[in-house]
Amino acid sequence: MLVARAAKLRRALTVPALAGALTLGAAMFASPAFADFRVCNATQSLVGVAIGYRAAAGWVTEGWWHIEGSTCKTLIEGPLASRYYYLYAEDAERGGRWDGPTNMCVAEKEFKITAVNDCLRRGFQRAGFQEYDTREQSSWMVELTDELPPNSPPTASPTGTQ
Numbered sequence: 714m715l716v717a718r719a720a721k722l723r724r725a726l727t728v729p730a731l732a733g734a735l736t737l738g739a740a741m742f743a744s745p746a747f748a749d750f751r752v753c754n755a756t757q758s759l760v761g762v763a764i765g766y767r768a769a770a771g772w773v774t775e776g777w778w779h780i781e782g783s784t785c786k787t788l789i790e791g792p793l794a795s796r797y798y799y800l801y802a803e804d805a806e807r808g809g810r811w812d813g814p815t816n817m818c819v820a821e822k823e824f825k826i827t828a829v830n831d832c833l834r835r836g837f838q839r840a841g842f843q844e845y846d847t848r849e850q851s852s853w854m855v856e857l858t859d860e861l862p863p864n865s866p867p868t869a870s871p872t873g874t875q
Contacts, residue, residue, distance in 0.1 A: 748851040750789040750798060755858045757782040758806040762857075764788050765799035765817040765829065765842050772829045774817045774842075779805075785854075792851040799842035802857055811857055813843030 754760045763776030766789075780786045789798075801819065802811040818832035819840045832839040847853045 748792040749787045750793060750852075751785050751787050751854045752778070752780060752800070752802070753785040753854060753856045754780040754782055755856050756804065758804045760802050760857055761805055762786070762788065762800065762802045763817075763819050763824075763840065763842075765801075765815070766795045767797065768794075770827055772817070773825065773827055774799075774819060774829065775825045776801075776819055777823060780857075793847055793849075793853060796847055796849050798845045798847060798853065800845065800855055801840045801842045811843065812841040815842045815844055816840070817842050 750764070752762050759782065760780045761777040762780055763774055763778075765772065765774040767773075775788075778786050778788055799813070799815055799817060800811070801813070801817070804810065816832070816839050817829040818826045818835070818837040820826065820837050824837075826837060828835075845853065845855065
């Protein structure tokens with residue numbers, strides 16, 4: 714796992730509407746709408762990302778996707794099969810993390826883990842993931858930013874196709 718430094722920087726985990734994404738940089742986000750789950754890194758740092766979701770076999774967590782600054786990566790290709798997805802990310806260069814209250818399992822190196830219980834006993838680490846309710850949209854995008862805008866909690870919205 715990418716190790717976040719002890720300094721706890723508050724990071725924002727947001728999902729902008731397509732118009733908001735385009736204001737961040739048309740070159741970075743301008744592409745045809747595809748059905749998928751994408752993460753865009755609006756920071757200048759390398760970020761490691763893990764995702765959690767419910768599959769036929771039960772809860773699954775997967776990682777690590779390494780996303781360079783000012784780029785996007787597709788974590789799940791094709792129409793989304795679940796309503797709820799969970800995300801955890803760490804800034805590999807400056808420390809800090811994007812996290813939430815839902816505990817799931819992660820590993821130090823690339824992983825795909827079934828089940829989210831007894832992480833430590835099974836030899837994994839535990840991390841707090843942020844929940845995203847996609848409202849059964851077929852496509853979703855999360856944007857990782859350096860800090861939360863004043864007086865506003867992280868927000869979530871679909872990025873396009875249903």
